[in-house]
Amino acid sequence: MRLAHRTMPLGEDILLARHGDRMIEMTQDRKNNLTVARLVDGSTDSASNYLVNLNDMAALSPVERLGKVAGDYSEDRLPVSRREVKLMLRLSAAWLAVSSVVVGGLSWVIYTYGDPELMISMMGPTF
DSSP states (O other), X not given: OTGGXXXXXHHHHHHHHHXXXXXXXXXXXXXXXXXXXXXXXXXXXXXESXXXXXXXXXXXXXXXXXXXXXXXXXXXXXXXXXXXXXXXXXXXXXXXHHHHHHHHHHHHHHHHHOOHHHHXXXXXXXX
């Protein structure tokens, strides 16, 4: 009796309308708020479980949107996981360090061994 009163997620409704009896299995992706269906031919299809109200999104101030994104990040509900964000921050820091060393080394070489007149001519035409 409980099943009869259970509300169906919007994604299930959409997938039933799209594929009907060609679906084998439906699962809920709660992190991304999607319903995923596996079809008879082995392919998968997904549909969102909610409708986005653009008026509500437009009513949020940038600070409120940032707070919402920060809350989603702390609860790990974003499409990009926290592990991936941390990895990208580490790679960016390493890239910045390597680039700084290369630019610093080239600057030192040019300053030590470069000819000032050559540097002036390289910087642009003189009028």
